[in-house]
Amino acid sequence: MMLSTDPWVWLAAFLTLCIFSFLFRDNIFYQFAEHLFVGVSAGYLIAITWHNQIYPNLVIPLFRQGNVVYIIPLLFGLSYFARFIPKIGYLVRFPIAFLLGWGSGAAIPAYFQRDILRQTQGTLLVRDMFTEWDSGLWALIILVGVICVLIYFFFSRERKGIMKPAANLGIIFLMLGFGASFGYTVMSRISLLIGRFQFLLGTWLGIIR
Amino acid sequence: MNIVQSFTKIPRQVVFVTIALAVMIPLIIPIGLPVRVMPKSERLFHAIDSLGPDSKPVLISCDFDPQSMPELYPMLVAILRHCFARDMKVLVMALWPQGPGMAEMALEQVPREFNKTYGEDFVFLGYKFGVTAVLLGMGDNIQGVFPIDYYGTPLDSLQLAARVKNYDDLSLVVTLSSGDPGWRAWLLFAQSRYGANLGVGVTAVSAADVYPYVETGQVLGLLAGMKGASEYEILVQENGYSEGRRSAVQGMDAQSLGHLLIMVFIVLGNIGYFFMRRQK
Numbered sequence: 082m083m084l085s086t087d088p089w090v091w092l093a094a095f096l097t098l099c100i101f102s103f104l105f106r107d108n109i110f111y112q113f114a115e116h117l118f119v120g121v122s123a124g125y126l127i128a129i130t131w132h133n134q135i136y137p138n139l140v141i142p143l144f145r146q147g148n149v150v151y152i153i154p155l156l157f158g159l160s161y162f163a164r165f166i167p168k169i170g171y172l173v174r175f176p177i178a179f180l181l182g183w184g185s186g187a188a189i190p191a192y193f194q195r196d197i198l199r200q201t202q203g204t205l206l207v208r209d210m211f212t213e214w215d216s217g218l219w220a221l222i223i224l225v226g227v228i229c230v231l232i233y234f235f236f237s238r239e240r241k242g243i244m245k246p247a248a249n250l251g252i253i254f255l256m257l258g259f260g261a262s263f264g265y266t267v268m269s270r271i272s273l274l275i276g277r278f279q280f281l282l283g284t285w286l287g288i289i290r
Numbered sequence: 291m292n293i294v295q296s297f298t299k300i301p302r303q304v305v306f307v308t309i310a311l312a313v314m315i316p317l318i319i320p321i322g323l324p325v326r327v328m329p330k331s332e333r334l335f336h337a338i339d340s341l342g343p344d345s346k347p348v349l350i351s352c353d354f355d356p357q358s359m360p361e362l363y364p365m366l367v368a369i370l371r372h373c374f375a376r377d378m379k380v381l382v383m384a385l386w387p388q389g390p391g392m393a394e395m396a397l398e399q400v401p402r403e404f405n406k407t408y409g410e411d412f413v414f415l416g417y418k419f420g421v422t423a424v425l426l427g428m429g430d431n432i433q434g435v436f437p438i439d440y441y442g443t444p445l446d447s448l449q450l451a452a453r454v455k456n457y458d459d460l461s462l463v464v465t466l467s468s469g470d471p472g473w474r475a476w477l478l479f480a481q482s483r484y485g486a487n488l489g490v491g492v493t494a495v496s497a498a499d500v501y502p503y504v505e506t507g508q509v510l511g512l513l514a515g516m517k518g519a520s521e522y523e524i525l526v527q528e529n530g531y532s533e534g535r536r537s538a539v540q541g542m543d544a545q546s547l548g549h550l551l552i553m554v555f556i557v558l559g560n561i562g563y564f565f566m567r568r569q570k
Contacts, residue, residue, distance in 0.1 A: 104306045129387045134419040187422055188478065195482040195508065203506030223505070262498045265515065269361065269494035271548040272516035274313050275541040276360020282317055289317055289540075 083287030297562030334511025358468035416440030
């Protein structure tokens, strides 16, 4: 066992234990660590936004290099604050309209490509998928799963005849999906706990290497 | 109340303590349970392994924060080791404001293990705000988006960065992502729009969401959570690329025992529930 001599490691260990103390019940140590985290996060974000965004992308080009075109984004940005003055509140619509228009134009074709075209393509059965029996079987299961889940979410027709068993099969596929997601969530949370214990037992207490 | 009924009323403190013990004990006394490498992790490994010193650089985006460190940081270290062992050039960047801290920690450690030089073998671009504009801008001109690196050096004065114009000059983009912005944005803009080759490492929570894109080939390979990280660490070691510390592999015994215990609690809870319902 070799205790760390780094004061920052001790501070991190103390804050970790403060957060863990919530497992027993809410207490002043937990509240201290929680408030400290919120404060530090907010401060860090403000600092990084200034140094990384506003200063190099607006202050330098506009005020140091004298590039007057940058007045346009400055005015657009400032017009967000027009909401606080009812008389000129309508000005906020300009930057919102710009962002919506630009954002939609940039994203919609890419979304279509990523989530509809390529995913539909991947669901179709083609000869190449059946070169090996297992890949063919999985491709078939995916196709059946997609169709049954889509039928489950098809609300314009009463569920009778073939629609009923297909929708029920769709529920099974959905439940399998939820189960997989939940399993992965448990795995993720245990990983976070392992990470903290590796820090406490390794970096801080020096029990593990 | 009989024993079976008490299964539904186990105090939560008991659950916490037993889970803590199940995780802590294997970390102190390792059991050495085997870890099987999954095909999706192997695919990413082979995608990087097929590259060499003459290939175009690899871009790694650290889109995570300290909260996801146990899952994603070992991936970053293992991928860096793999790239440097194969003498590949690496660019590192972040879409998360906390990402540079994670990247800097790895870049202080791994390049030293392989005697790599900053500017020639690797460059750290840092963090840039504005996901869509950043990723679209990089498709046109990376230096336009990152005129200077993380340390304030102009990019055109760095030998490696000067010869990378856009995604066409990269052999692979790997995003280590714990949410948004992350793999979805890279897939949306870098892969779907510019056709960049994309590898993904995610926290286990998001892994199930990436699967459909791996199936269609939009994502070349996937590392899922600490398990994915441990698989990559194993592949890097088995192929003789590095003997460095493997923190994800170290956590796998604890992971398995933790899962086992949770399964036991779920089964016990269900048994208790069914018996109680039958009695009613």
